[in-house]
Amino acid sequence: MASTTPLDLPPAPPAPRGRPGSTGRAGDKIFIGLSRGSGILLLVVMASIAVFLSYRAVLAISKDEGNFLTTLDWNPAGDPPVFGIAVLLFGTVVSSVIAMVIAVPVAIGIALFISHYAPRKLAAPLGYVIDLLAAVPSIVYGIWGALVLVPYLEGLNLWLDQFFGWTYVFEKTEVGIPRSLFTVGILLAIMILPIVTSVSREVFLQVPKMNEEAALALGATRWEVIRLSVLPFGRSGIISASMLGLGRALGETMAVATVLSPSFIISLHVLDPGGGTFAQNIAAGFGEADEFGRDALIASGLVLFVLTLLVNGAARLIIARRKEYSGANA
Amino acid sequence: MAKRIDVGGLTAYYGSHKAIEDISMTVEPRSVTAFIGPSGCGKSTFLRTLNRMHEVTPGGRVEGKVLLDDEDLYGSGVDPVTVRRTVGMVFQRPNPFPTMSIFDNVAAGLRLNGSYRKNQLADIVEKSLRGANLWNEVKDRLNKPGSGLSGGQQQRLCIARAIAVEPDVLLMDEPCSALDPISTLAIEDLIGELKERFTIVIVTHNMQQAARVSDRTAFFNLAAVGKPGRLVEIDETERIFSNPSVQATEDYISGRFG
Numbered sequence: 001m002a003s004t005t006p007l008d009l010p011p012a013p014p015a016p017r018g019r020p021g022s023t024g025r026a027g028d029k030i031f032i033g034l035s036r037g038s039g040i041l042l043l044v045v046m047a048s049i050a051v052f053l054s055y056r057a058v059l060a061i062s063k064d065e066g067n068f069l070t071t072l073d074w075n076p077a078g079d080p081p082v083f084g085i086a087v088l089l090f091g092t093v094v095s096s097v098i099a100m101v102i103a104v105p106v107a108i109g110i111a112l113f114i115s116h117y118a119p120r121k122l123a124a125p126l127g128y129v130i131d132l133l134a135a136v137p138s139i140v141y142g143i144w145g146a147l148v149l150v151p152y153l154e155g156l157n158l159w160l161d162q163f164f165g166w167t168y169v170f171e172k173t174e175v176g177i178p179r180s181l182f183t184v185g186i187l188l189a190i191m192i193l194p195i196v197t198s199v200s201r202e203v204f205l206q207v208p209k210m211n212e213e214a215a216l217a218l219g220a221t222r223w224e225v226i227r228l229s230v231l232p233f234g235r236s237g238i239i240s241a242s243m244l245g246l247g248r249a250l251g252e253t254m255a256v257a258t259v260l261s262p263s264f265i266i267s268l269h270v271l272d273p274g275g276g277t278f279a280q281n282i283a284a285g286f287g288e289a290d291e292f293g294r295d296a297l298i299a300s301g302l303v304l305f306v307l308t309l310l311v312n313g314a315a316r317l318i319i320a321r322r323k324e325y326s327g328a329n330a
Numbered sequence: 331m332a333k334r335i336d337v338g339g340l341t342a343y344y345g346s347h348k349a350i351e352d353i354s355m356t357v358e359p360r361s362v363t364a365f366i367g368p369s370g371c372g373k374s375t376f377l378r379t380l381n382r383m384h385e386v387t388p389g390g391r392v393e394g395k396v397l398l399d400d401e402d403l404y405g406s407g408v409d410p411v412t413v414r415r416t417v418g419m420v421f422q423r424p425n426p427f428p429t430m431s432i433f434d435n436v437a438a439g440l441r442l443n444g445s446y447r448k449n450q451l452a453d454i455v456e457k458s459l460r461g462a463n464l465w466n467e468v469k470d471r472l473n474k475p476g477s478g479l480s481g482g483q484q485q486r487l488c489i490a491r492a493i494a495v496e497p498d499v500l501l502m503d504e505p506c507s508a509l510d511p512i513s514t515l516a517i518e519d520l521i522g523e524l525k526e527r528f529t530i531v532i533v534t535h536n537m538q539q540a541a542r543v544s545d546r547t548a549f550f551n552l553a554a555v556g557k558p559g560r561l562v563e564i565d566e567t568e569r570i571f572s573n574p575s576v577q578a579t580e581d582y583i584s585g586r587f588g
Contacts, residue, residue, distance in 0.1 A: 002484070068505055090425070188369040192566070208425075210421060210423055210425040211425060211427070211428070213383065213386070213419075213421060213425065214425040214426070214427060214488070214491075215438075216383065216414065217381065217383060217414055217418065217419035217421070217492070217494075218414065218415070218418075218438060218442055218491070218495065219411050219412065219413075219414040219415030219416075219439065219442060219443070219495075220411070220414075220442055221411050224442055228427060228438060228442075229427065232427065232428070232429035232430070234428070235429070300355070
C-alpha cells in the first residue's frame with residue numbers, strides 16, 4: 001500500500017514516548033505522579049490487607065481441631081479449639097437469598113414506576129424518599145426490626161406455616177418470637193431496597209428515547225415498551241444493582257445481630273429461630289474473644305470476602321455472556 | 331389495505347408552545363408524499379401527529395382532525411396504541427431492538443398484535459425481509475443480533491419490522507439522513523416498491539430525494555421566527571419543483587433560503 005501512495009508523505013515522526021498528550025509540563029508531571037501514586041497505594045493497601053488476613057486465618061485454621069468447613073460449632077476458646085463456618089455460610093447465603101428474592105422484584109417495580117409510570121410531580125419526591133431510605137444507619141433498621149418488625153411477623157409466620165408448611169421450608173417447628181433467618185431476610189430486603197431501586201431507576205432513565213419509540217411506533221402499550229425496550233436495555237444494570245444490594249446483604253452486621261437469636265444449627269426451617277451469619281458472628285464474638293478467637297473470626301471473614309468475590313465474578317460472567325446483545329447500539 | 335389520510339385544521343402544541351398551526355391536506359393511498367422545509371418548521375412534528383406519536387412527548391397535544399379513510403384518529407375512544415398498529419413509522423436513526431435477533435426484530439410487531447398463526451411467523455418474517463430488500467443479506471444469520479448490521483441494513487430491518495404488521499400507512503422521518511449514499515439509494519428504491527402496497531409519507535431534508543421518490547410534495551415553513559410552522563403548499567412533485575404557485579417555495583427549492 002505505502003509504496004503505491006501517490007502523495008509524497010513526510011516520514012512519520014518518531015513515536016512519542018509515554019502517553020500521548022503528556023507534554024512534560026510541571027503540572028502534568030505532578031498530576032501523573034499523584035494519580036499513579038494513588039493507584040499504587042490502593043494496590044498496596046489491598047495486598048497488605050489480604051496478606052494480613054490470610055496470615056492470621058492460616059494461624060487459626062491450622063490449630064482448628066474440627067473441620068473448618070463442616071464443623072457445626074464455633075468454640076475457638078475451647079480445649080481443644082473447635083470451629084467451623086458451615087452454619088455461618090448457610091445462614092449468610094439463606095438470609096441474603098431471601099432478601100434478594102423479596103427486594104429485587106419490588107425494587108424493579110418501584111424503579112419502573114418512578115421512571116415510566118408516575119407523573120413527574122410524584123416521581124421526583126418519590127425518588128428522594130427512596131434515596132433517603134438508603135441513608136438510614138443499619139443499627140436503626142436493626143432496632144426497628146427487633147421492636148416492630150419481629151412482633152408483626154408472628155402473624156405472617158403462622159400464616160406461612162399454615163398454608164405453606166408442607167413445603168418444609170416454611171414449616172414452623174418452634175413456637176415463639178420469630179428471630180429467624182426469615183425475619184433477617186425480610187429486614188435485609190428492606191435495607192437493600194433503596195440501593196437496588198435507585199441504581200435500577202438511573203438505568204431505566206437512560207434507555208435511549210429511540211429504543212422506546214421503536215416499540216411505541218409498533219403499537220406497544222406502556223408495559224410492552226418496558227418489556228421490549230426498557231428491561232432488555234437495563235438488564236446488565238439490574239444485575240449490577242442487585243449485586244450492590246447483595247453485597248450489602250452479605251456483609252450486613254448490626255441489623256442482623258440485633259434481630260437474630262443465633263445458634264449453631266443448620267436448618268432449612270427458615271421460620272425457626274437460630275442460625276447465624278458471618279458478619280453477625282464476628283460482631284457478636286470479636287469483643288470478648290482472645291487473640292486466637294479473633295484469628296478464627298478473621299478466618300471466617302476471609303471466607304465472606306471470597307464469597308462476595310465469587311458472587312461478583314458470577315455477575316460479571318452473566319453480563320459478559322450477553323455482551324453481543326448489550327443495550328449499546330452503534 | 332393502503333388508506334387515504336385526510337387532515338383537517340390540525341394544530342399541535344408542546345406545552346404552551348404552538349409548533350404547527352392549522353394544517354389541512356389529503357394524502358392519496360398508494361402514493362408517496364414528501365414533506366420538505368427548513369429545520370424547525372414542524373414537518374417532523376406534523377408527521378408524528380399522523381400516528382399519535384406526538385403526544386408521547388411530555389406536553390404534546392393536538393387539535394384538529396386526522397381521518398384515516400373516514401375514521402378520526404383523534405376521535406374519542408380511539409386508543410393511540412391501536413392507531414400505531416395501523417400507521418407504521420420508520421425513524422431518522424435506525425433503531426432495531428438491540429437485544430433482539432434479526433428474526434425477533436421483524437417478528438416483534440406481530441407478537442405484540444398476536445394476530446398471526448405460529449406456523450406463519452417464519453413466512454411473514456421472510457416476506458417482510460424480502461419486501462425490505464434485506465433477505466439475501468441476512469437469511470443466513472437470522473438469529474444474530476440486529477444491532478450487528480450496518481446502518482443501512484439496520485434501517486431496512488426497521489422498515490421490514492414496520493411492514494411486517496401490514497400497516498395502512500408508512501411514515502418515514504428522514505429515513506436516510508444517517509446513511510451513506512449507497513444505502514440511501516437502496517432505501518429510495520425500496521420506497522418506490524413499497525408504494526404499490528402502502529400509503530407512504532416521508533420527511534426529508536434532501537430535495538433531490540423528494541424529487542426522486544415522491545408523487546406529491548408538501549412545503550412547510552415558519553410564518554416568521556418564533557411563529558408556528560404551517561403548510562405553504564402541497565402539489566404534484568413535478569409542479570413543486572418546476573413551477574410552484576408560491577414564491578416562498580421557489581425560493582426554498584432554488585436555495586435562496588433555508
